[in-house]
Amino acid sequence: xxxxxxxxxxxxxxxxxxxxxxxxxxxxxxxxxxxxxxxxxxxxxxxxxxxxxxxxxxxxxxxxxxxxxxxxxxxxxxxxxxxxxxxxxxxxxxxxxxxxxxxxxxxxxxxxxxxxxxxxxxxxxxxxxxxxxxxxxxxxxxxxxxxxxxxxxxxxxxxxxxxxxxxxxxxxxxxxxxxxxxxxxxxxxxxxxxxxxxxxxxxxxxxxxxxxxxxxxxxxxxxxxxxxxxxxxxxxxxxxxxxxxxxxxxxxxxxxxxxxxxxxxxxxxx
Amino acid sequence: xxxxxxxxxxxxxxxxxxxxxxxxxxxxxxxxxxxxxxxxxxxxxxxxxxxxxxxxxxxxxxxxxxxxxxxxxxxxxxxxxxxxxxxxxxxxxxxxxxxxxxxxxxxxxxxxxxxxxxxxxxxxxxxxxxxxxxxxxxxxxxxxxxxxxxxxxxxxxxxxxxxxxxxxxxxxxxxxxxxxxxxxxxxxxxxxxxxxxxxxxxxxxxxxxxxxxxxxxxxxxxxxxxxxxxxxxxxxxxxxxxxxxxxxxxxxxxxxxxxxx
Numbered sequence: 125x126x127x128x129x130x131x132x133x134x135x136x137x138x139x140x141x142x143x144x145x146x147x148x149x150x151x152x153x154x155x156x157x158x159x160x161x162x163x164x165x166x167x168x169x170x171x172x173x174x175x176x177x178x179x180x181x182x183x184x185x186x187x188x189x190x191x192x193x194x195x196x197x198x199x200x201x202x203x204x205x206x207x208x209x210x211x212x213x214x215x216x217x218x219x220x221x222x223x224x225x226x227x228x229x230x231x232x233x234x235x236x237x238x239x240x241x242x243x244x245x246x247x248x249x250x251x252x253x254x255x256x257x258x259x260x261x262x263x264x265x266x267x268x269x270x271x272x273x274x275x276x277x278x279x280x281x282x283x284x285x286x287x288x289x290x291x292x293x294x295x296x297x298x299x300x301x302x303x304x305x306x307x308x309x310x311x312x313x314x315x316x317x318x319x320x321x322x323x324x325x326x327x328x329x330x331x332x333x334x335x336x337x338x339x340x341x342x343x344x345x346x347x348x349x350x351x352x353x354x355x356x357x358x359x360x361x362x363x364x365x366x367x368x369x370x371x372x373x374x375x376x377x378x379x380x381x382x383x384x385x386x387x388x389x390x391x392x393x394x
Numbered sequence: 395x396x397x398x399x400x401x402x403x404x405x406x407x408x409x410x411x412x413x414x415x416x417x418x419x420x421x422x423x424x425x426x427x428x429x430x431x432x433x434x435x436x437x438x439x440x441x442x443x444x445x446x447x448x449x450x451x452x453x454x455x456x457x458x459x460x461x462x463x464x465x466x467x468x469x470x471x472x473x474x475x476x477x478x479x480x481x482x483x484x485x486x487x488x489x490x491x492x493x494x495x496x497x498x499x500x501x502x503x504x505x506x507x508x509x510x511x512x513x514x515x516x517x518x519x520x521x522x523x524x525x526x527x528x529x530x531x532x533x534x535x536x537x538x539x540x541x542x543x544x545x546x547x548x549x550x551x552x553x554x555x556x557x558x559x560x561x562x563x564x565x566x567x568x569x570x571x572x573x574x575x576x577x578x579x580x581x582x583x584x585x586x587x588x589x590x591x592x593x594x595x596x597x598x599x600x601x602x603x604x605x606x607x608x609x610x611x612x613x614x615x616x617x618x619x620x621x622x623x624x625x626x627x628x629x630x631x632x633x634x635x636x637x638x639x640x641x642x643x644x645x646x647x648x649x650x651x652x653x654x655x
Contacts, residue, residue, distance in 0.1 A: 234550075240550040242547060280644075
């Protein structure tokens, strides 16, 4: 389905929708964003004498899909850990929804590089983690259905394939309807075909739930495939950024994202 | 042919013990081995039958099992609690772990003379020794298990708002459980060993006492019976531990055999 709003930046599309100017909007395809707004002001982090990140100024709109790419060791994972409240910044500040953030941010979930499922809990209990109530289990079942693994609800995680385990981890992140989803190279360990499927799944889920998403990856094609905007991190600071104006849901190999991928690679490999 | 072999498979571990028993019986019957040195299995069985008819055997067995159980419970509980405490808390570990590691190197059976001075040959002496013996393997393995719980899982739990007691019961304890059960199994072995030694040296009831008493009257068959009972009790304890492992570690591919539910 191609709607006018699909071609517009997320915030503009929303404003138009609110006024009823963008015509017919199919809610499941593009629900109004409940995502979190992020603002980073002069953010910096050092480990000992090692300055991992410095002078990071960045604003992420509610509901935006932002990708952070860079070579390994450029500080992109550190930036994500700061956003998740797993590390504390040494300089600057993080504002979430306009309020300074300290410690564990609310309604934020992180998808790790590895699934990190609890091997001693069955898949459904893993997805429901943190919510053992009947409603929690219902929500977990719904999330499993969303990633297409409802049939695996009662098996042990050790019997899942790598891709399935990462889908379960995605379901676990979605169960509590996060307003900010952080993705730390979650597809890095998967084979190429599974990775493409997961990218489609992540985009579909994001289009339905409209949380803010921040993806860290070294795979430029993946960033171009998923993100509204791509930020390139080099030596601990933001070196460049691109807006990807491709329509949603994105084609697997669109011309726009292909061109941007080429530009970013040229930048990184220059 | 293969169907027959498959049907016989469960009995394969028993082939060797049964063959040895038959050999033993044959050697005794033919008079090659004197019954003073080693009574025939049938004689031992008969002695067991007589002792169980008078109720003596059951009473001694009951006394020994109770000592083993209570001693294991006391030592095991303290080991588990301290292991968890030191595994979770850096401060507690700094305060107590090095002292415990020092005490660990004292063979607990070396304390028997001191324990007899303290408690005489009363129940406390046996319980104390069993508890001390069981404490260390359970403490060490619990401590190690809690310490080596996957840090990635703990971090994941933090991001998913699982903290405090919930963090302990959903992540740390299950993660440490395989190691705790190793300590449990090891502790069961030490439990019997300690009890046998303690009862042999100083007791007025129990299987160890029964065996020592029989020695005074040259009842070799009862002595051998006592030894066989220990072997049996040890095997039972091991089976119990294995059963717990299969039940509690069903998620673990190494313990379930068929993890696919």
